[in-house]
Amino acid sequence: MTKAPKKQKxxxxxxxxxxxxxxxxxxxxxxxxxxxxxxxxVFALVYMAAYPAIPLLKxxxxxxxxxxxxxxxxxxxxxFDDANKALEEKLVATDLTQVSEDAELYHYATSAGAxxxxxxxxxxxxxxxxxxxxxxxxxxxxxxxxxxVETIYTTVTxxxxxxxxxxxxxxxxxxxxxxxxxxxxxxxxxxxxxLSGQDADQQLAEAGAIVFEDNCAAxxxxxxxxxxxxxxxxxxxxxxxxxxxxxxxxxxxTKGRHGVMPNWNARLNDADIRSVTLYVHQLGGGE
Numbered sequence: 001m002t003k004a005p006k007k008q009k010x011x012x013x014x015x016x017x018x019x020x021x022x023x024x025x026x027x028x029x030x031x032x033x034x035x036x037x038x039x040x041x042v043f044a045l046v047y048m049a050a051y052p053a054i055p056l057l058k059x060x061x062x063x064x065x066x067x068x069x070x071x072x073x074x075x076x077x078x079x080f081d082d083a084n085k086a087l088e089e090k091l092v093a094t095d096l097t098q099v100s101e102d103a104e105l106y107h108y109a110t111s112a113g114a115x116x117x118x119x120x121x122x123x124x125x126x127x128x129x130x131x132x133x134x135x136x137x138x139x140x141x142x143x144x145x146x147x148x149v150e151t152i153y154t155t156v157t158x159x160x161x162x163x164x165x166x167x168x169x170x171x172x173x174x175x176x177x178x179x180x181x182x183x184x185x186x187x188x189x190x191x192x193x194x195l196s197g198q199d200a201d202q203q204l205a206e207a208g209a210i211v212f213e214d215n216c217a218a219x220x221x222x223x224x225x226x227x228x229x230x231x232x233x234x235x236x237x238x239x240x241x242x243x244x245x246x247x248x249x250x251x252x253x254t255k256g257r258h259g260v261m262p263n264w265n266a267r268l269n270d271a272d273i274r275s276v277t278l279y280v281h282q283l284g285g286g287e
Contacts, residue, residue: 084108088271096149099278106278113279116272120264121280129283134242134259139284142239144231145169147287153277159263160231168263171231175256176215184211189249195224195235196244 017024047053051067052060062068087108091099100106118127124135131137141147145155155169162168176185184207191208193200213222219232226234233241242248242257264273280286 084112091274092270096153096274096277099274109275109278110282112272113275113277116268116276117279120267121276124261129280134257136241137239137285138280140239141285141287142234142237143285143287144226144228144233144241146228147281147285149277149281149286152281152286153273155261156273156277156280157263157265160261161258162260162263164266165263169231171219173232173252173257175254177254180211180215180253184208185250185253188212188216189246189253192224192235192249192253193246196238197236198244 012025012027015024015026048061049063050065051063053063054061087105090102090105091109094102094105099109117125117129121129125131125138126135129138131139136144143151145151145160158165158167158169160169161172180188187204187208188211189208190200190204191206191212194202194205194208212220212224217224219230220226220235221232224235226232238244240248241259242252264276268276
């Protein structure tokens, strides 16, 4: 019996490329790989047609399935809003001073308030409410306008010097550079330093006391302890909104301060305002 002749191995052609004597062979790709590749192309085209995919000027192509992540998020928000609706209505109907007496309602309010605070308030007041230069610290008990829960509610609702709300809190520190003489400005600064227990030129401070009485006592009080009805700060302690060193006080006196807190009744509903009010109140400085 004769052996069948061996099949001649098909010679693979080259691509014509050669590097250092090494020829690049033109081996065909495996069929399974090619069909997988073509399948991926078909899948990608179907996916692009079915879902939002191609960016346009204002939005992406919607896809024939009409699916949207925004719709999914809106459904989730509605689901939780519906679940919390009864508590929100109860929160709005309950006097703010009485909310803490209802453990379930108070827990809901402070938890919701924390979410509102992290969304809208941390940009100015910090993630923990510690504040920054020009933005009040909400953790201490030094309040420009008052720190009881009802006063905080009013502040959050109408803001401070907010031009968009007619009921906003008003009261400004004017720029005294054009009102006081240079020597009067210098002396009243020394007097303010003395009021807060810092090192000051005693002779200038004595002259500054007269300047203070004539120009500053109307807002800050005869003793410098401030006036919450006007948002005038207490000058006798060590807590300063912009800073209490000589250079910063000089800048404050000469240029004034006109910080603004927006009125949140234009962006938040009453339940959210009440929630964030209660959250701020319990941070540590609420009265």
